[in-house]
Amino acid sequence: xxxxxxxxxxxxxxxxxxxxxxxxxxxxxxxxxxxxxxxxxxxxxxxxxxxxxxxxxxxxxxxxxxxxxxxxxxxxxxxxxxxxxxxxxxxxxxxxxxxxxxxxxxxxxxxxxxxxxxxxxxxxxxxxxxxxxxxxxxxxxxxxxxxxxxxxxxxxxxxxxxxxxxxxxxxxxxxxxxxxxxxxxxxxxxxxxxxxxxxxxxxxxxxxxxxxxxxxxxxxxxxxxxxxxxxxxxxxxxxxxxxxxxxxxxxxxxxxxxxxxxxxxxxxxxxxxxxxxxxxxxxxxxxxxxxxxxxxxxxxxxxxxxxx
Amino acid sequence: xxxxxxxxxxxxxxxxxxxxxxxxxxxxxxxxxxxxxxxxxxxxxxxxxxxxxxxxxxxxxxxxxxxxxxxxxxxxxxxxxxxxxxxxxxxxxxxxxxxxxxxxxxxxxxxxxxxxxxxxxxxxxxxxxxxxxxxxxxxxxxxxxxxxxxxxxxxxxxxxxxxxxxxxxxxxxxxxxxxxxxxxxxxxxxxxxxxxxxxxxxxxxxxxxxxxxxxxxxxxxxxxxxxxxxxxxxxxxxxxxxxxxxxxxxxxxxxxxxxxxxxxxxxxxxxxxxxxxxxxxxxxxxxxxxxx
Numbered sequence: 001x002x003x004x005x006x007x008x009x010x011x012x013x014x015x016x017x018x019x020x021x022x023x024x025x026x027x028x029x030x031x032x033x034x035x036x037x038x039x040x041x042x043x044x045x046x047x048x049x050x051x052x053x054x055x056x057x058x059x060x061x062x063x064x065x066x067x068x069x070x071x072x073x074x075x076x077x078x079x080x081x082x083x084x085x086x087x088x089x090x091x092x093x094x095x096x097x098x099x100x101x102x103x104x105x106x107x108x109x110x111x112x113x114x115x116x117x118x119x120x121x122x123x124x125x126x127x128x129x130x131x132x133x134x135x136x137x138x139x140x141x142x143x144x145x146x147x148x149x150x151x152x153x154x155x156x157x158x159x160x161x162x163x164x165x166x167x168x169x170x171x172x173x174x175x176x177x178x179x180x181x182x183x184x185x186x187x188x189x190x191x192x193x194x195x196x197x198x199x200x201x202x203x204x205x206x207x208x209x210x211x212x213x214x215x216x217x218x219x220x221x222x223x224x225x226x227x228x229x230x231x232x233x234x235x236x237x238x239x240x241x242x243x244x245x246x247x248x249x250x251x252x253x254x255x256x257x258x259x260x261x262x263x264x265x266x267x268x269x270x271x272x273x274x275x276x277x278x279x280x281x282x283x284x285x286x287x288x289x290x291x292x293x294x295x296x297x298x299x300x301x302x303x304x305x306x307x308x
Numbered sequence: 309x310x311x312x313x314x315x316x317x318x319x320x321x322x323x324x325x326x327x328x329x330x331x332x333x334x335x336x337x338x339x340x341x342x343x344x345x346x347x348x349x350x351x352x353x354x355x356x357x358x359x360x361x362x363x364x365x366x367x368x369x370x371x372x373x374x375x376x377x378x379x380x381x382x383x384x385x386x387x388x389x390x391x392x393x394x395x396x397x398x399x400x401x402x403x404x405x406x407x408x409x410x411x412x413x414x415x416x417x418x419x420x421x422x423x424x425x426x427x428x429x430x431x432x433x434x435x436x437x438x439x440x441x442x443x444x445x446x447x448x449x450x451x452x453x454x455x456x457x458x459x460x461x462x463x464x465x466x467x468x469x470x471x472x473x474x475x476x477x478x479x480x481x482x483x484x485x486x487x488x489x490x491x492x493x494x495x496x497x498x499x500x501x502x503x504x505x506x507x508x509x510x511x512x513x514x515x516x517x518x519x520x521x522x523x524x525x526x527x528x529x530x531x532x533x534x535x536x537x538x539x540x541x542x543x544x545x546x547x548x549x550x551x552x553x554x555x556x557x558x559x560x561x562x563x564x565x566x567x568x569x570x571x572x573x574x575x576x577x578x579x580x581x582x583x584x585x586x587x588x589x590x591x592x593x594x595x596x597x598x599x600x
Contacts, residue, residue, distance in 0.1 A: 208405060208407055208408035209408055212403075212405065214397045215377050216399070216422070216426040217397055217398065217399055226411075226422070230413035307412050
């Protein structure tokens with residue numbers, strides 16, 4: 001088992017070496033851009049990330065299967081892309097530009113891409129922040145007061161499953177500008193599930209814990225800050241992880257209509273000009289952004305729910 | 309000072325009756341006896357006395373304790389601590405429950421400090437943060453949990469959790485301590501360890517008034533100054549346990565006095581069981597179905 005894993009790690013590095021060799025040997029006239037530097041840098045970054053994963057996770061697992069397999073997949077994919085593209089020239093060179101081309105976009109338009117991501121994140125996080133805030137506050141209140149719960153729980157059950165993107169046309173008309181409309185779409189998309197989950201969570205506060213707070217004569221303020229907030233926090237953070245991803249999806253969708261900035265706009269704009277290298281670069285940027293967001297929320301979850 | 313007294317205490321879970329009595333449509337005396345979970349209970353617990361309430365599950369002993377804790381309201385009768393009527397929960401009493409005595413999101417020490425703080429606020433003791441921390445440490449040491457101060461409840465065994473719950477109740481320095489089958493969910497070995505801990509604490513510390521609910525005969529005989537046996541919502545029997553403390557199980561359990569009391573309690577349990585079965589039979593004949 002260990003020997004097989006060691007072999008796999010060695011194999012991953014051999015594949016990388018092969019990839020670099022192939023890219024270096026391809027004559028320049030075969031690809032659309034002359035300079036493969038950006039591609040080499042990308043390969044370098046992936047390799048560094050892999051090595052970090054190997055060294056960092058050494059204590060738990062000296063031969064991590066997951067990251068090795070992922071890295072193997074990436075090398076195989078890039079190698080096939082390189083071979084079918086520039087080397088053999090089989091792939092359609094408009095629909096599937098060479099990897100050198102795609103990664104060169106990051107070198108040439110890195111700043112623009114970064115600004116697009118920032119613009120998208122502004123919308124995402126503000127919609128997200130207010131959606132979560134209202135969802136939590138109203139959800140806790142409605143969960144705590146039986147009469148409100150009886151009224152709003154069925155209502156929330158109707159609204160929560162409706163994708164908020166269906167409201168986009170109305171919101172675009174109702175809101176003063178496009179950005180606010182996009183924020184509203186995300187806000188609504190985040191609000192209902194969070195609201196629903198808070199109603200359920202507060203309603204499920206164990207009677208034994210309530211007894212315990214009663215015999216300790218816990219005041220209302222202490223009840224909220226020391227008992228209810230910590231009790232619901234794990235669910236807020238769990239909801240955060242799921243709705244961050246769906247929020248990002250909704251934003252991508254919203255940005256492909258009428259936006260003038262953002263990563264969704266970048267992709268749809270590149271689509272208009274059939275600039276496929278830019279489209280691929282945009283998609284890769286999306287993937288990186290979502291991954292970073294996921295890691296961030298996982299870290300938050302771990303940091304604030306030590307008691308689970 | 310921490311005496312407790314119950315006078316003519318009645319309780320029912322039947323909501324119509326509770327409302328009827330509240331709105332003076334029914335006089336408490338008119339409530340039919342078979343609807344009462346607690347039937348006209350009278351009890352005096354002296355200051356510093358350790359009283360064990362013993363009985364079958366469903367006999368009303370936990371309900372009695374919940375009323376003493378202020379978590380349930382009786383439909384008739386009065387409860388007093390030191391002559392002051394009990395209207396609801398209060399920090400002259402602290403409670404150790406069977407489960408969930410600790411908040412899962414607070415560390416062991418924070419849990420104890422939280423209790424101390426609540427008692428300090430309510431009783432205007434004006435303790436500083438440092439003092440509260442010192443008190444928490446002191447009591448955690450007493451229950452041998454000082455080393456676990458920074459752990460969360462999920463990291464502890466059931467026995468350790470109850471140790472911390474006991475430490476919290478003691479650290480709150482209330483006049484009366486109420487225990488609702490605190491060792492009911494523990495295995496025999498841990499149970500015995502905690503019983504010995506209680507015995508140590510009671511022998512070494514200042515004597516506190518305690519009401520301890522259990523269905524474990526050995527436990528009651530080991531801990532109690534006095535035992536009250538309950539069945540079907542009534543106090544059926546009571547007797548003093550005058551064996552000297554500290555009571556060492558290996559020696560104490562061999563004494564004729566212990567054996568006599570043990571046999572007596574066992575007898576009470578069997579008799580209560582028989583009447584319960586009789587009653588169930590009769591109710592089945594009359595109602596065509598089992599009721600509470």
